[in-house]
Amino acid sequence: MSEIILQIDGKDVAASEDMTILDAAKKAGISIPTLCYHEEIEAYGGCRLCTVEADVRGRTNIVAACLYPVQKNLVVRTRSEKIDRIRKMILELLLAHAPDAFDLQDLAKEYGANKDRFEKDSSFCIHCGLCVRYCAEVKKKNAITFVDKGKTREISFIPEISAKECWDCKECFPLCPTEALQAAFVLAKAFTFPSSFLESAPAK
Amino acid sequence: MTRINSVAELEELRKGILSKKDPDKPCIAICAGISCLGLGNGDVISAFKEEIRKQSLEVEVIATGCHGFCEKGPIVVINPEEICYLEVKPEDVPEIISQTVIEKKVINRLVYTDPLSGEKATHMSEIPFYKNQMRVLIGHNSKINPKSIDDYLAMGGYSAFAKALLGMSPVQVLDEIKKANLRGRGGGGFPAGSKWETTRNAPEEVKYVIVNAHEGEPGAFMDRALFQGNPHSVLEGLMIGAYAIGSHQGFIYTRHDTPELRKNLDIALAQAEEYGLLGKNILGSGFDFKVEVHFDVGIFVSGESSALMRSIEGKAPEPRPKYIRTSVSGIWDRPSNLNNVETWANVPLIIGRGSEWYNSIGTERSKGxxxxxxxxxxxxxxxxxxxxxxxxxxxxxxxxxxxxxxxxxxxxxxxxxxxxxxxxxxxxxxxxxxxxxxxxxxxxxxxxxxxxEDTCLVEVARYFLDFLSGESCGKCVPCREGIRQMLNILTNMTKGKGVEGDIELLEELSEVIGEAALCSLGRSVQKPLLSMLKHFRDEFEAHIKEQRCPAHSCKELIALEGA
Missing domain, CATH: 3.10.20.600 (Ubiquitin-like (UB roll))
Structure with a gap:
């Protein structure tokens, strides 16, 4: 595979042509913040926190680094006044849902995001989809999914599948940047075994 | 129906259809567009059929597509005289049959009356509403039965397709569309010819052409009027496009909740197939083409090109996050050319009458x-x-x-x-x-x-965001959360709870959504609000600073004023 040279934050970076800006930056030791990215699963482009400036043929585009493919002579800026403004706003929007999530708090410090800027709506889930996609792509079980759309979109375990698959797995739990996943799981458990949801897993 | 195998046979068929049509035979064309149906035209249609059966008359009754004058529906046109009756009720039907159809007398009460001058207009072509339009796309709606391919053929239908298929090379067709400067009617105004060319030149062999009939925004009902009333005109455009692009598979993507359109589409496709206008070796040219209809699952974002294509693939209609155009990599990663209903319907006109004619209509950069x-x-x-x-x-x-x-x-x-x-x-x-x-x-x-003047634009901006909050897919943060917060702020404003800095916050949110959202829907949701802030900023300020609604529309503010 042929090598491509692009510029990230003023530094020449070598990348192979199947890489994204995020891949190339990682390889060069340049950090770009992400919330919905995971190495083992396909890039999603949902959180938009990895938004960067990319100059293509004299035009500056605002793109998601996790998805934008590298190209020859691409000039990327991972920080700028505008990029920081976008990231700050994204974090503030998410902090309205999960003000106590550690990942978000750390990032908020870096970008000066105010966790109280927007009215709280503590549904905890920030819809990064890591659990949903990990279960579908890595575990191939589809025990958890998104339901509904727009502002009412949420994650939900499918009781019939999760009753069989989740007890011994729970690999998605540590992926969750907030506490929402566990809450959803408890809910699914309650739906699946309404009489005994506080008991431990039944024998198979 | 017999299969047609050549252009000569198509013209033979057309002649046969025309020779069977008696131009003097009375034909009652009743608008069965959505608005007229809603106004009770179904009953009018049944009343006509019943009356004709009772009197054993030799009169044809057709339920046509939308005539356009929705306000004055139900509309009934008595052909061949083109006498146009407005706001017809089932009780009027026996009189129309005896007076107009049999005795050829006009019923004055039912014809158009100019609201200012009081002047009457009996014929469709004399009513100012119709007279001053240029109805090259939708004009046939009041003349043809959308469920009959023969009616379309009688109007010269499919002759542009035959001309393209057997008289022009695909590149010549493409050039003609480019020369016509046809721009996409779906919203973007992107030149259709360049889009076609991109798909045509994409390396992948298998290519698709798609009709975007996902008309979903409040206040838009022209595509349905055209498609339901004259489905073959859109289909013919799609077929010409497929030939130019080199595609053998077309898709029509539309809403699941438009049963009348669905019925007409199914019939149109079946009839075109029976005549051999769809299928293998069309008109003996060696060109193969087939079309499938797909339905949405009831969400506005389905009309976004990449979401639409995922929906056709059988997946959830979420926009695809890849930085690659669907005209190069669309359905199943194959080059897919998507145009809106009206754009496709322009194509047979351009091929039939030539790009020069098309360029004679319109402005310098917006033609037709x-x-x-x-x-x-x-x-x-x-x-x-x-x-x-x-x-x-x-x-x-x-x-x-x-x-x-x-x-x-x-x-x-x-x-x-x-x-x-x-x-x-x-x-x-x-x-x-x-x-x-x-x-x-x-x-x-x-x-x-x-x-x-009684409209409050803060409320209108709020209304659109409320609509979008349920119609975005909810995948990316700027769109999902940005809409939620903008909606909150505007709702508060209409209740007198706006605070200093709200407008600036709305502008900041707008910038982030416009720059960072994933798809073209997300990057456009702030546009109505921004245009209203540009032209009516003082109205937003009055809501915040004075807790006053200048249009006297926001109820909770009127209550505050009274207190």
């Missing part, structure tokens, strides 16, 4: 005619077709009949929840893609919403 759906505070809710360049004032006053209840026009909103608003002071501008976008409104799909 445009279908417009008029709604809101306007006397005539209607579908009209006018040449590009027509002044907005003419559309509102000549075709729309002005603003009802003696009110003044305040603003016009174009393009629904992703469009923009212009104030009354700018309505002498022409209907033109580039002029409108310079004014901060995009033409959208051609839906014009008139707003009178």
């Amino acid at each position: 005619t445009k279908l417009i759906s008029l709604s809101g505070h306007v006397c005539n809710s209607a579908v009209v077709e006018v040449p590009m360049g027509t002044s907005l004032r003419d559309i509102v006053y000549d075709f729309g009949g002005g603003i009802p209840n003696g009110k003044k026009l305040k603003a016009i909103h174009f393009g629904g929840p992703m469009g923009g608003t212009i104030p009354e002071s700018l309505i002498d501008n022409p209907l033109d893609f580039d002029v409108l976008s310079k004014l901060g409104a995009s033409m959208g799909a051609g839906d014009m919403l008139m707003m009178d």
Whole structure:
């Protein structure tokens, strides 16, 4: 595979042509913040926190680094006044849902995001989809999914599948940047075994 | 029906159809567009059929597509004289049969009366509403039965397709479309010819062509009027496009909740297939093409090109996050050319009459005619077709009949929840893609919403965001969360709970959504609000600083004023 040279934050970076800006930056030791990215699963482009400036043929585009493919002579800026403004706003929007999530708090410090800027709506889930996609792509079980759309979109375990698959797995739990996943799981458990949801897993 | 194997046979068939049609035989064309059906035209149609059966008359009754003059429905046209009756009720039917159909007398009570001069107009072509339009796309609607391919053929249908297929090379067809400067009617105004060329030149062998009939925004109903009333005109355009692009598979993507359109589409496709206009070796040319119909799952974002294509693949209609155009990598990663209903319907006209003719209509950079759906505070809710360049004032006053209840026009909103608003002071501008976008409104799909002086634009901005909050897919943060917060702020404003800094916060949110959202829907949701802030900022400020609604529309603010 042929090598491509692009510029990230003023530094020449070598990348192979199947890489994204995020891949190339990682390889060069340049950090770009992400919330919905995971190495083992396909890039999603949902959180938009990895938004960067990319100059293509004299035009500056605002793109998601996790998805934008590298190209020859691409000039990327991972920080700028505008990029920081976008990231700050994204974090503030998410902090309205999960003000106590550690990942978000750390990032908020870096970008000066105010966790109280927007009215709280503590549904905890920030819809990064890591659990949903990990279960579908890595575990191939589809025990958890998104339901509904727009502002009412949420994650939900499918009781019939999760009753069989989740007890011994729970690999998605540590992926969750907030506490929402566990809450959803408890809910699914309650739906699946309404009489005994506080008991431990039944024998198979 | 027998299969047609050559252009000669097609012309033979056309001759046969025409020879069987008696031009003097009475034919009653009743509008069965959505509005007329809603106004009870189903009963009028049954009443006509019943009366004709009772009297054993030799009269044809056809339920046609939308005639456009929705405000005055149910509409009945008595052919061959083209006598046009408006606001017909089932009780009028026996009289129409005995007086007009049998005795050839006009019933004055049912014809058009000019609201100002009181002058009557008996024939469709004399009614000012129709007379001043240029109905090259939708004009056939009142003449043909949308369930009959023979009616379309009698009007010269499929001759442009035959001309392209056997008289022109695919590149010649493409060049003709490029020369015509046809721009996409779905909202973007992107040159259709360049889009076709991209798909044609994409390396992958298998390519797709798609009709975007996912008309979902509030106030847009022109595509359905055209597609339901004359499905073959769109199909013919799609077939010509497929030939030019080198595609053998077409898709029609539409809404699941339009049963009348669905019925007409199924019939149109079946009839075209029976005649061999779809299938293998069409008209003996060696060209193969077939078409499938797909339905949405009831969400506005399905109309976004990449979401639409995922939906056709059988997946959830979420926009695809890849930085690659669907014209190069669309359905199943194959080059896929998507155009809107009206764009496709322009194609047979361009091929049939030539790009020179097409270029003679319109403005320098916006050619041809445009279908417009008029709604809101306007006397005539209607579908009209006018040449590009027509002044907005003419559309509102000549075709729309002005603003009802003696009110003044305040603003016009174009393009629904992703469009923009212009104030009354700018309505002498022409209907033109580039002029409108310079004014901060995009033409959208051609839906014009008139707003009178009692309309509060804070409330309108809130309404559009409320619509979008349930119609975005909810995948990316800027769109999902940004809409939620903008909606909160605007809702508070309409309740007198706006605070200093709200407008600036709305502008900041707008910037982030416009720059960072994943798809074109997300990046457009702030547009109506921004256009309203541009032209009516003082109205937003009054809500915050004085807790006053200048249009006296926000109920909770009126209550505060009274207190």
